[in-house]
Amino acid sequence: xxxxxxxxxxxxxLLVSGDQAVWSIIGVSxxxxxxxxxxxxxxxxxxxxxxxxKSFVGRRFLLTLVNTLMSVPTVVVGLTIYLVLSxxxxxxxxxxxxxxTAMIIGQVLICTPLIIxxxxxxxxxxxxxxxxxxxxxxxxxxxSMLTVIKELRFGLLAALIAGFSRIIAEVxxxxxxxxxxxxxxxxxxTAIALETSKGEFIIGIALGIVLVSLTMILNVVLNYFxxxxxxx
Amino acid sequence: xxxxxxxxxxxxRLLRGKRLVxxxxxxxxxxxxxxxxxxxxxxxxxxxxxxxxxLIKADEGTFRSSTREISSTSxxxxxxxxxxxxxxxxxxFSGTVVDNLAFGLKQRKYANSIIxxxxxxxxxxxxxxxxxxxEAKSLSTGEQHQVALARARxxxxxxLLLDETTAHMDKSARIRTYxxxxxxxxxxxxxxxxxxxxESEHELDGVTLxxxxxxxx
Numbered sequence: 001x002x003x004x005x006x007x008x009x010x011x012x013x014l015l016v017s018g019d020q021a022v023w024s025i026i027g028v029s030x031x032x033x034x035x036x037x038x039x040x041x042x043x044x045x046x047x048x049x050x051x052x053x054k055s056f057v058g059r060r061f062l063l064t065l066v067n068t069l070m071s072v073p074t075v076v077v078g079l080t081i082y083l084v085l086s087x088x089x090x091x092x093x094x095x096x097x098x099x100x101t102a103m104i105i106g107q108v109l110i111c112t113p114l115i116i117x118x119x120x121x122x123x124x125x126x127x128x129x130x131x132x133x134x135x136x137x138x139x140x141x142x143x144s145m146l147t148v149i150k151e152l153r154f155g156l157l158a159a160l161i162a163g164f165s166r167i168i169a170e171v172x173x174x175x176x177x178x179x180x181x182x183x184x185x186x187x188x189x190t191a192i193a194l195e196t197s198k199g200e201f202i203i204g205i206a207l208g209i210v211l212v213s214l215t216m217i218l219n220v221v222l223n224y225f226x227x228x229x230x231x232x
Numbered sequence: 233x234x235x236x237x238x239x240x241x242x243x244x245r246l247l248r249g250k251r252l253v254x255x256x257x258x259x260x261x262x263x264x265x266x267x268x269x270x271x272x273x274x275x276x277x278x279x280x281x282x283x284x285x286x287l288i289k290a291d292e293g294t295f296r297s298s299t300r301e302i303s304s305t306s307x308x309x310x311x312x313x314x315x316x317x318x319x320x321x322x323x324x325f326s327g328t329v330v331d332n333l334a335f336g337l338k339q340r341k342y343a344n345s346i347i348x349x350x351x352x353x354x355x356x357x358x359x360x361x362x363x364x365x366x367e368a369k370s371l372s373t374g375e376q377h378q379v380a381l382a383r384a385r386x387x388x389x390x391x392l393l394l395d396e397t398t399a400h401m402d403k404s405a406r407i408r409t410y411x412x413x414x415x416x417x418x419x420x421x422x423x424x425x426x427x428x429x430x431e432s433e434h435e436l437d438g439v440t441l442x443x444x445x446x447x448x449x
Binding site for chain 1: 282285286287312313314315316317319321323325326335336339340383384387
């Protein structure tokens with residue numbers, strides 16, 4: 001117990017002292033995962049909206065596919081991208097393997113189905129009248145969709161945060177296509193895995209504290225906004 | 233300019249799976265009048281109103297005006313913004329009453345000065361000036377319906393489709409809402425008012441049509 005406490009204190013000291021290696025890892029994590037969720041969100045919200053408000057051939061299949069992709073292990077996503085980008089893959093000429101771009105591609109693929117599924121659920125449970133009212137008042141299809149997104153922003157924000165939380169903490173894909181290269185592709189989860197395997201628990205704990213703190217901050221932000229949107 | 237003013241609907245048919253939910257060979261809507269659409273729950277009133285608003289696409293049908301006709305396929309696009317549908321329970325967007333009134337005007341890209349002037353005039357017409365900056369979702373059901381009527385009137389609709397507008401109101405809110413509908417009629421707004429209550433037929437001066445099982449009787 002005493003050892004754990006001293007390790008936690010040492011980890012906090014490491015964070016507060018501004019250790020270059022630790023903050024580089026945190027920087028890579030945020031740079032990759034924030035860009036991934038920003039790229040995935042517009043596409044995911046559009047697909048979720050279409051699934052909730054439009055009927056088209058293949059809608060049920062698409063829903064099933066999304067739900068299936070949600071549970072694909074991140075290492076499988078990583079393996080697929082690795083095969084595509086590696087020397088014998090069809091994307092070898094892009095030279096993206098072991099870069100942040102490859103990690104972003106992987107994380108986009110991982111968070112998109114989750115955001116679609118959660119946003120779809122939010123759209124479905126929302127009031128259909130918002131969409132119809134916007135349309136009848138002369139809003140274009142795109143404007144009607146944006147109006148519904150604005151009306152359901154608190155629920156949709158939760159979907160985006162869930163997507164971000166999933167990719168900021170994933171290790172399998174990042175390890176496989178990023179290569180865990182310090183200052184370039186080493187993010188929080190891959191660093192924790194590496195440092196723990198080396199027996200360097202203090203850095204692992206420090207990075208763990210960052211991840212847990214981040215989750216807490218995101219939930220506080222979400223609760224704040226959802227509190228503003230409570231039904232009165 | 234009014235892009236398309238419906239005066240009649242012909243051979244309107246709507247299927248849900250194999251079930252025929254609307255089958256209306258001929259329906260005339262006289263300009264500037266109130267047509268009361270009376271029928272029990274489940275008779276097809278809401279569906280007909282939504283088809284006329286372009287919110288539901290009919291499988292077959294032709295909409296005619298004195299000058300041209302439009303098919304069921306292109307009706308949804310043509311009717312958006314001109315045939316306004318009001319739900320049984322009015323939907324208020326997040327924001328104030330003013331924000332709600334501005335919604336349709338902003339879609340039409342009016343200048344801010346015109347938007348302000350139209351909103352002021354409409355709030356006075358509906359006697360809602362005192363509620364202008366109240367959160368629209370926090371208003372009572374009756375007040376929300378009055379805002380919805382004002383939100384429709386501000387757009388100068390060709391056809392106003394009212395779906396059991398007075399169904400969830402107390403007596404005083406009903407009296408006020410019927411008065412607004414009569415004011416709209418005096419302004420020359422064409423309306424189709426769906427109801428299952430006899431009271432509306434007494435309160436409003438218009439032709440009554442009866443609907444059952446998706447067919448006009």
